[in-house]
Amino acid sequence: MEVIIQNKTEDACHLTARLIADAIRIKPNLVLGLATGRTMEAVYGMLAKMHQEEGLDFSRVITFNLDEYIGLEPEDPCSYRTYMNEQLFNHININMANTHLPLGNAEDPDAECAAYDKKIADAGGIDLQLLGIGRTGHIGFNEPLSALRSRTRCKALTPGTIEQNAPLFDDPKRIPRRAMTMGVGTILESKRCLMLVTNAEKADILAKAVEGPITSMISATAMQLHEHCTVIVDEEAAANLEQKEYYNWVFANEPEWEKYQD
Numbered sequence: 113m114e115v116i117i118q119n120k121t122e123d124a125c126h127l128t129a130r131l132i133a134d135a136i137r138i139k140p141n142l143v144l145g146l147a148t149g150r151t152m153e154a155v156y157g158m159l160a161k162m163h164q165e166e167g168l169d170f171s172r173v174i175t176f177n178l179d180e181y182i183g184l185e186p187e188d189p190c191s192y193r194t195y196m197n198e199q200l201f202n203h204i205n206i207n208m209a210n211t212h213l214p215l216g217n218a219e220d221p222d223a224e225c226a227a228y229d230k231k232i233a234d235a236g237g238i239d240l241q242l243l244g245i246g247r248t249g250h251i252g253f254n255e256p257l258s259a260l261r262s263r264t265r266c267k268a269l270t271p272g273t274i275e276q277n278a279p280l281f282d283d284p285k286r287i288p289r290r291a292m293t294m295g296v297g298t299i300l301e302s303k304r305c306l307m308l309v310t311n312a313e314k315a316d317i318l319a320k321a322v323e324g325p326i327t328s329m330i331s332a333t334a335m336q337l338h339e340h341c342t343v344i345v346d347e348e349a350a351a352n353l354e355q356k357e358y359y360n361w362v363f364a365n366e367p368e369w370e371k372y373q374d
């Protein structure tokens with residue numbers, strides 16, 4: 113795991129977008145794992161701008177989102193499908209047939225989850241997975257006690273997550289109690305992971321995720337097991353990290369990061 117601390121939230125989002133764009137330029141048919149949530153909105157705005165102004169080409173990119181609410185139709189204004197269309201897909205030249213999210217209103221959600229893992233495998237696995245972290249420490253919707261080897265499946269949301277996401281619903285009572293989510297094991301199979309964490313409200317959970325013991329109570333700690341996970345944070349989110357100086361030294365001195373110093 114490596115941790116990159118950027119002074120401003122905007123810089124952390126920009127570095128994340130640049131790393132995704134570089135991965136697409138290297139492999140135009142990249143299999144890209146995507147996340148939703150407020151943190152990612154700026155990243156998607158930047159990627160859309162890179163498409164419009166620099167010609168970043170998404171025509172062969174294949175995407176798999178981490179999760180979707182159970183019970184919502186794709187067309188629901190609060191579904192993650194709608195979020196992705198509005199935040200990113202409608203602004204780039206992606207082939208919509210290559211964009212995947214679990215189907216929230218599937219008749220058989222368990223079968224839908226199993227089919228989702230198969231689709232990922234059939235695409236050759238995820239090359240680059242973008243991740244955020246919830247206040248409960250979840251990645252995707254892997255709430256406390258998610259098995260570290262779990263696959264895509266249905267998961268009950270915690271009251272904390274429901275409260276965190278309720279403002280995004282016109283009627284907070286409409287927020288589903290369950291979601292389909294890639295499992296921790298599914299996420300760990302991605303070839304590379306980029307975790308973006310910003311704002312002071314995430315400082316406590318980020319320190320636990322990066323520097324605390326690995327536990328299924330905080331699924332983000334599982335990323336310590338991943339061979340190539342880069343955690344990008346702003347100063348506020350980094351506030352409680354003990355080894356900040358070391359992380360800054362690595363970023364400033366490792367040749368891999370030289371071109372991202374500006």
Ligand code: F6R
Pocket residue numbers: 146147148149150151152178179243244245246247250251252253
């Ligand atoms: C959603 C997802 C979640 C979010 C997390 C943070 O697809 O993967 O794990 O990344 O809940 O959400 P925000 O960015 O809204 O704080």
